[in-house]
Amino acid sequence: MTKPLLIADGLTKRYGAVTACDKVSFSLDEGEVLAIVGESGSGKSTLLNMLACRLAPDMGEVRYRMRDAETRNLAGLSEAERRLLMRTDWGFVHQDAAQGLRMNVSAGGNIGERLMAVGGRNYGGIRQAAADWLSRVEIDTARMDHKPTTYSGGMRQRLQIARNLVTSPRLVFMDEPTGGLDVSVQARLLDLIRGLVADMGLAVVLVTHDLAVARLLSHRILVMKNGHVIETGLTDRVLDDPQAPYTQLLVSSVLAA
Amino acid sequence: MTTAYNFAYLDEQTKRMIRRAILKAIAIPGYQVPFASREMPMPYGWGTGGVQVTAAILGPNDVLKVIDQGADDTTNAVSIRAFFARTADIAVTTKTSEATIIQTRHRIPEEPLTANQVLVYQVPIPEPLRFLEPRETETRTMHALSEYGLMHVKLYEDIARHGHIATAYAYPVEVAGRYVMDPSPIPKFDNPKISGSAALQLFGAGREKRIYAVPPHTAVVSLDFEDHPFERNKFDHPCALCNATDSYLDEVVTDDRGGRMYVCSDTDYCEDRRAHGHRGAQLAEAPAGSALGQKPNIEAAE
Numbered sequence: 001m002t003k004p005l006l007i008a009d010g011l012t013k014r015y016g017a018v019t020a021c022d023k024v025s026f027s028l029d030e031g032e033v034l035a036i037v038g039e040s041g042s043g044k045s046t047l048l049n050m051l052a053c054r055l056a057p058d059m060g061e062v063r064y065r066m067r068d069a070e071t072r073n074l075a076g077l078s079e080a081e082r083r084l085l086m087r088t089d090w091g092f093v094h095q096d097a098a099q100g101l102r103m104n105v106s107a108g109g110n111i112g113e114r115l116m117a118v119g120g121r122n123y124g125g126i127r128q129a130a131a132d133w134l135s136r137v138e139i140d141t142a143r144m145d146h147k148p149t150t151y152s153g154g155m156r157q158r159l160q161i162a163r164n165l166v167t168s169p170r171l172v173f174m175d176e177p178t179g180g181l182d183v184s185v186q187a188r189l190l191d192l193i194r195g196l197v198a199d200m201g202l203a204v205v206l207v208t209h210d211l212a213v214a215r216l217l218s219h220r221i222l223v224m225k226n227g228h229v230i231e232t233g234l235t236d237r238v239l240d241d242p243q244a245p246y247t248q249l250l251v252s253s254v255l256a257a
Numbered sequence: 258m259t260t261a262y263n264f265a266y267l268d269e270q271t272k273r274m275i276r277r278a279i280l281k282a283i284a285i286p287g288y289q290v291p292f293a294s295r296e297m298p299m300p301y302g303w304g305t306g307g308v309q310v311t312a313a314i315l316g317p318n319d320v321l322k323v324i325d326q327g328a329d330d331t332t333n334a335v336s337i338r339a340f341f342a343r344t345a346d347i348a349v350t351t352k353t354s355e356a357t358i359i360q361t362r363h364r365i366p367e368e369p370l371t372a373n374q375v376l377v378y379q380v381p382i383p384e385p386l387r388f389l390e391p392r393e394t395e396t397r398t399m400h401a402l403s404e405y406g407l408m409h410v411k412l413y414e415d416i417a418r419h420g421h422i423a424t425a426y427a428y429p430v431e432v433a434g435r436y437v438m439d440p441s442p443i444p445k446f447d448n449p450k451i452s453g454s455a456a457l458q459l460f461g462a463g464r465e466k467r468i469y470a471v472p473p474h475t476a477v478v479s480l481d482f483e484d485h486p487f488e489r490n491k492f493d494h495p496c497a498l499c500n501a502t503d504s505y506l507d508e509v510v511t512d513d514r515g516g517r518m519y520v521c522s523d524t525d526y527c528e529d530r531r532a533h534g535h536r537g538a539q540l541a542e543a544p545a546g547s548a549l550g551q552k553p554n555i556e557a558a559e
Contacts, residue, residue, distance in 0.1 A: 080402045102389075105414060108413070109413050109414050113407065116407075118406070121409070121483050122483045123413065123416055123484050145417045145418065
């Protein structure tokens with residue numbers, strides 16, 4: 001059995017007296033989709049940011065199996081290594097696409113940025129890759145030279161996904177990827193994400209408060225409340241047979257999860 | 258010389274501070290060194306950075322030339338020359354070959370520079386990544402880690418929009434295989450002249466408080482794509498006054514009926530060629546006594 005891709009070990013973050021995240025530990029295998037669910041303020045975004053090296057934990061560490069198969073503590077990486085990791089082997093999909101995109105750069109440039117950042121210097125090749133990715137995320141390639149400001153919310157989100165996946169990362173962090181989109185757009189986006197995740201064998205850490213999204217995409221679920229992990233297990237098991245009282249409440253509060 | 262001023266206007270401590278920044282800049286080619294830029298008796302955008310660098314390196318035996326868009330006779334050039342003639346009592350010239358320090362805005366002289374010359378650029382915005390990444394903390398990190406992919410995003414956008422790299426001035430360069438630098442708003446025609454030049458090149462940005470440098474004989478490469486290589490501006494005409502085909506030309510509108518002529522932007526180069534007998538097609542038609550036909554009179558201007 002291969003070693004896990006990502007290991008969180010006792011991650012803790014406090015803001016003054018508030019403990020946003022209390023000794024959270026789990027491991028994630030390659031190709032596995034983990035959903036972190038919980039209500040607002042439960043610490044799921046804090047946890048995601050610590051995992052993605054966007055926030056330093058007060059205690060605990062995150063270990064990651066690099067492409068050379070060596071598992072390393074992310075806090076021990078140099079900033080150059082960490083940034084390289086972030087833009088090649090990782091992706092980060094923001095809830096608000098404007099945060100993850102360069103809004104004044106064309107769609108093609110947005111997708112090509114990571115390629116150019118790792119030394120891509122062939123315009124034709126970059127453009128071809130951008131066109132491929134646009135069609136993979138179901139955006140008309142005729143809109144390649146348009147800026148994301150002219151895109152709809154759903155298109156922006158798909159463009160953000162394409163921009164992240166162009167370097168074939170192994171791990172993608174998603175923060176409410178379907179938040180703020182209407183239901184039919186959500187459904188198409190989820191379908192697309194599910195297809196890409198399966199095709200590319202992506203490991204995903206998905207933060208969501210929408211249990212339907214977790215049900216559709218994830219293999220495993222981690223339920224958080226007040227910075228603690230309340231319950232964890234296979235998605236179907238947790239949603240169909242919740243053990244913890246809080247999870248039961250959460251599941252029953254959804255109309256048809 | 259007016260004795261109320263210290264030599265070359267700035268006090269000695271300030272000049273030392275600037276010289277330290279210059280030395281550091283030379284030691285790390287292309288790296289933007291912060292310095293405590295002073296108020297100068299001219300507005301930002303008129304060369305306050307260049308003037309401070311010039312003041313810091315000026316000695317009593319230096320001969321100063323100042324050009325603005327290649328010309329020796331424009332307001333900016335005349336004023337700065339007059340400023341140093343008054344505060345440092347040094348010799349000034351319009352001849353590129355005679356100058357030991359050349360302060361410039363937007364051009365590099367056509368005549369190759371020599372080892373005993375220093376070229377001082379006036380720089381409005383020293384950060385090449387600025388319009389792509391507004392955060393200073395982020396651009397500094399990008400420089401520190403040589404993360405220059407974003408610079409190519411700009412060139413990519415140019416090609417996507419215009420079919421070719423449309424950046425015609427302030428064209429980004431990589432210095433000595435390390436730092437990406439904004440060469441100041443010189444036309445990209447001048448970019449190849451930066452590379453391997455025998456002269457020391459100093460860049461001063463007064464408002465942005467940065468100094469950077471290209472030491473002599475340093476390799477400077479203009480960024481490009483494999484399939485869209487860097488190209489110099491090309492001109493369809495020779496200079497209308499001196500018939501030069503190897504210089505950067507300005508378009509001068511001569512009347513309101515579509516009349517125009519293309520003349521060297523480097524006035525000294527053009528005059529020198531004419532003095533050596535080169536004749537352009539429209540030399541005879543050039544308005545007599547205008548800036549185009551006449552050598553600027555420095556004495557009168559000052």
